[in-house]
Amino acid sequence: MHYRSVLFVPGNRPERYEKACAAGADLVCIDLEDSVGPSDKDRARDNALEFLSKTQHAHVGVRINGVQTPEGKDDIQALTESGLTLPFLMIPKVSDKGEMSDLDDDLPNELGVFCPIIESAIGLLNAAEIFSNGRVSLALFGAVDFSADLDCDLSWDALLHARSVLANVAAAHDVNLFDVPHIDVRDLDDCELTTRQNKTLGIHARAAIHPAQIDRIHAALAPSEAEVDQAEAVIAAYQKADGDVALLDGKLIEAPLLKKAQRVLRTRK
Numbered sequence: 001m002h003y004r005s006v007l008f009v010p011g012n013r014p015e016r017y018e019k020a021c022a023a024g025a026d027l028v029c030i031d032l033e034d035s036v037g038p039s040d041k042d043r044a045r046d047n048a049l050e051f052l053s054k055t056q057h058a059h060v061g062v063r064i065n066g067v068q069t070p071e072g073k074d075d076i077q078a079l080t081e082s083g084l085t086l087p088f089l090m091i092p093k094v095s096d097k098g099e100m101s102d103l104d105d106d107l108p109n110e111l112g113v114f115c116p117i118i119e120s121a122i123g124l125l126n127a128a129e130i131f132s133n134g135r136v137s138l139a140l141f142g143a144v145d146f147s148a149d150l151d152c153d154l155s156w157d158a159l160l161h162a163r164s165v166l167a168n169v170a171a172a173h174d175v176n177l178f179d180v181p182h183i184d185v186r187d188l189d190d191c192e193l194t195t196r197q198n199k200t201l202g203i204h205a206r207a208a209i210h211p212a213q214i215d216r217i218h219a220a221l222a223p224s225e226a227e228v229d230q231a232e233a234v235i236a237a238y239q240k241a242d243g244d245v246a247l248l249d250g251k252l253i254e255a256p257l258l259k260k261a262q263r264v265l266r267t268r269k
Contacts, residue, residue: 002267003027003138003176005217007208008063010035011044014051021057023211024218028060032075033092041071045078052084061112063090067099076103079111086112088138093145095122097129104135113137115178119145124162131173140207141166143180156194160201167202178205185210195220204267223267235262 007025009016011032020028030051036044048062062079065072079089091103094116103114114135118127119142131139146162147154163179170177179198182191195206195217206217237246237253246253 002204003178004205004221004267005208005214006140006178006205007211007214008035008181011048011062012036012040014047017047017051017055017060020211021055021060024214025208025211026059027087028057029063029088029090029207030060031063032071033063033065038071041065041074045075049078049082049084052086053082059087061086061088061090061115063092063117066093067091067103076106080107083110085110088112088115090115090117090138090140092117092142093119093123094130095120096126097133100130100133100136104133109135115139117142118166119143120149121146124165127166127169128172131169131175136173136175138176138178139166139170140178141180141203144183156197163198163201163203171202176205177203178207179203181207181209182213183209185213188212188216192216192220221267 003026005025006027006029007020007023008029008031009020011030012035017030030048032041032044032048052060052062062075064075064079067073067076089103089107089112091099091114094100100114100116114133115138116123116130116136117140118124118130123130124146127139130136141163143154143159143162147159152158166177169175179195182194184190191213198204198206199221204221206221208214208217234253234257
């Protein structure tokens with residue numbers, strides 16, 4: 001299954017959990033890392049575990065703290081002992097494949113697939129190896145930390161290379177790649193615009209930090225009527241050819257075009 005959106009909700013704001021789950025995002029991530037201050041880490045972890053032990057929502061996962069930090073180690077121990085079944089576990093600041101291998105060895109499969117966040121220069125260099133771990137089926141581009149690591153601008157153009165590399169690596173390893181949330185929750189137009197730009201690169205999913213962003217993300221990622229019409233025409237022409245050379249408007253329809261057309265129709269929602 002391809003996911004279009006993941007909505008973050010702060011771990012120390014349990015009153016927002018249910019609202020986040022009902023916001024229409026494909027996935028929800030209770031955040032124990034960036035949105036929670038140092039003095040609130042334990043409480044946020046307890047809040048998350050309590051909610052996850054009772055909820056009927058099956059699309060809610062957790063972002064733990066960095067695996068090398070004391071808070072991250074506490075998160076891992078608590079989750080391991082929890083007996084929970086999760087759809088995914090998001091891991092920040094992943095820099096090499098060893099971190100994924102160690103977690104794969106230490107954490108039960110019931111805690112879900114891994115979603116590493118690539119947010120450093122070394123992480124980008126090692127992305128192919130990180131994504132090659134069999135438990136990694138989701139990933140997130142952490143552009144804010146990445147731009148700080150490079151000391152570069154946070155603009156879309158400045159990070160074009162990084163996004164292009166990650167889109168390529170994700171496609172090669174069949175990883176569902178999410179782009180960074182739009183940090184200005186008031187600018188929904190730019191959220192939709194840059195999500196459309198990401199789509200041209202092959203990034204067909206995005207994270208969000210506010211429920212209002214979800215509809216705009218989904219709208220940007222949905223195929224247009226023209227794209228749907230073209231996809232249906234391609235598939236019809238291919239089926240009509242029944243194994244012979246397929247043509248549409250005088251143009252040859254080859255397997256990559258058929259694959260793209262099928263993908264367009266799968267993402268129509």
